[in-house]
Amino acid sequence: MKIHEYQAKGLFREAGIPCPEGHLVTSSAAIDELAAKLTPGIWVVKSQIHAGGRGKGRITMAGVDTGGGVRVTKGPEAAIAAARSMLGGTLVTLQTGKAGKQVNRVLVEAGVDIASEFYLAAIIDRETARVAIMASTEGGTEIEEVARTTPEKIHTVRIDPLLGYRSYHGRSLGLKLGFQGDVLKQFDTLVSNLYTLFVGKDCSLAEINPLVLTSQDQLVAIDGKLNFDDNGLYRQGALVALRDVAEEEPLEVEAAEFQLNYIKLDGNIGCLVNGAGLAMATMDIIKAFGGEPANFLDVGGTATPENVARSFRIMLRDKVAGIFVNVFGGIVRCDVVARGLVEALGEVQLEIPLVVRLEGNRKDEAVALLAESGLPIITAENMKDGAMKIVSACQAGN
Numbered sequence: 438m439k440i441h442e443y444q445a446k447g448l449f450r451e452a453g454i455p456c457p458e459g460h461l462v463t464s465s466a467a468i469d470e471l472a473a474k475l476t477p478g479i480w481v482v483k484s485q486i487h488a489g490g491r492g493k494g495r496i497t498m499a500g501v502d503t504g505g506g507v508r509v510t511k512g513p514e515a516a517i518a519a520a521r522s523m524l525g526g527t528l529v530t531l532q533t534g535k536a537g538k539q540v541n542r543v544l545v546e547a548g549v550d551i552a553s554e555f556y557l558a559a560i561i562d563r564e565t566a567r568v569a570i571m572a573s574t575e576g577g578t579e580i581e582e583v584a585r586t587t588p589e590k591i592h593t594v595r596i597d598p599l600l601g602y603r604s605y606h607g608r609s610l611g612l613k614l615g616f617q618g619d620v621l622k623q624f625d626t627l628v629s630n631l632y633t634l635f636v637g638k639d640c641s642l643a644e645i646n647p648l649v650l651t652s653q654d655q656l657v658a659i660d661g662k663l664n665f666d667d668n669g670l671y672r673q674g675a676l677v678a679l680r681d682v683a684e685e686e687p688l689e690v691e692a693a694e695f696q697l698n699y700i701k702l703d704g705n706i707g708c709l710v711n712g713a714g715l716a717m718a719t720m721d722i723i724k725a726f727g728g729e730p731a732n733f734l735d736v737g738g739t740a741t742p743e744n745v746a747r748s749f750r751i752m753l754r755d756k757v758a759g760i761f762v763n764v765f766g767g768i769v770r771c772d773v774v775a776r777g778l779v780e781a782l783g784e785v786q787l788e789i790p791l792v793v794r795l796e797g798n799r800k801d802e803a804v805a806l807l808a809e810s811g812l813p814i815i816t817a818e819n820m821k822d823g824a825m826k827i828v829s830a831c832q833a834g835n
């Protein structure tokens with residue numbers, strides 16, 4: 438699960454990580470009220486969306502470019518005008534895709550007098566099964582870019598979970614960033630607090646980019662990103678309230694409500710499968726025959742006709758060029774899947790090719806059901822045959 442920057446900063450403050458004071462506005466009326474609260478000085482106005490690169494992104498409103506996704510403004514009037522030109526607009530950044538994201542929340546934050554910018558993050562290093570803390574002097578820029586061009590500028594320490602955070606972790610990183618004296622002490626405390634937050638909230642990523650050193654020698658987090666491990670959410674009750682489903686893929690949200698695993702991809706072939714392993718194998722074989730999956734929808738091991746029908750409707754709304762149903766009946770019964778398909782297809786006029794491969798438990802009943810239905814289904818002998826058929830049917834259609 439992802440959350441917004443202003444929410445991450447709320448958790449940072451609770452954890453003792455310094456952040457600028459800010460006001461969140463979500464309506465035009467709230468912007469009106471804000472005018473009275475802002476004092477003279479620099480205000481940074483920031484679009485809140487679940488994607489990075491906002492500073493270099495552009496906002497459009499009714500087809501007109503209204504400016505960048507993060508703006509440093511002078512004085513309350515300019516800040517209010519910037520907030521107005523963001524709220525309700527569409528922000529396109531390198532991470533949002535061409536369609537962009539609608540800006541429904543804007544953070545107006547006290548400006549910080551920046552002397553230098555740094556990068557700091559905690560992630561899980563799967564190779565060593567430890568939390569890794571990464572820091573760099575190349576703050577503000579995309580860390581992927583730094584990793585590609587100047588990897589030696591990224592410093593990493595890995596924390597033994599049994600020992601936990603120790604001062605030498607933070608101090609050794611801080612020295613590499615060039616910190617000394619009081620700033621090094623601040624950094625040690627900040628990294629310690631970040632580690633405690635990371636572990637305590639079941640984070641999968643905690644990133645501060647940039648972490649800045651002000652002209653008054655104070656370390657402040659001026660951007661914040663927190664991702665959480667969904668498997669830990671059951672014990673993180675307070676975090677669930679921070680979820681913003683408007684930022685998530687709508688079809689994925691709908692599928693999750695019915696315990697269906699739906700993942701949107703970039704190709705044009707829809708894949709309805711059961712089980713994660715079969716899903717991966719299906720993606721691979723489609724690609725091996727030159728096709729590109731548009732998604733996969735895993736109906737799981739306890740498929741009911743209703744769930745299969747629901748899956749199929751979600752699939753059709755994803756504007757795919759064709760659908761490959763690849764089900765192995767182990768626990769799930771093939772005839773149950775077939776009944777779901779017949780139910781869903783009874784309601785719509787199918788205008789795209791549908792290839793079905795069913796194998797295993799009650800296959801014969803399933804094949805009979807599909808044959809009786811008179812639906813335009815292309816049956817496949819096996820997985821390879823099915824993949825070849827759906828790829829060529831989709832190519833023929835293009």
Ligand code: GDP
Nearest residue numbers: 481489490491492507548549577646647659660
């Ligand atoms: P991102 O582009 O989505 O990562 O958004 P950031 O919150 O990182 O903001 C982008 C850039 O805006 C930062 O790297 C800073 O250079 C600048 N910025 C953000 N807040 C301030 C501030 O308070 N003062 C100044 N001078 N610049 C800021």
Ligand code: MN
Nearest residue numbers: 577646647660
């Ligand atoms: Mn940033």
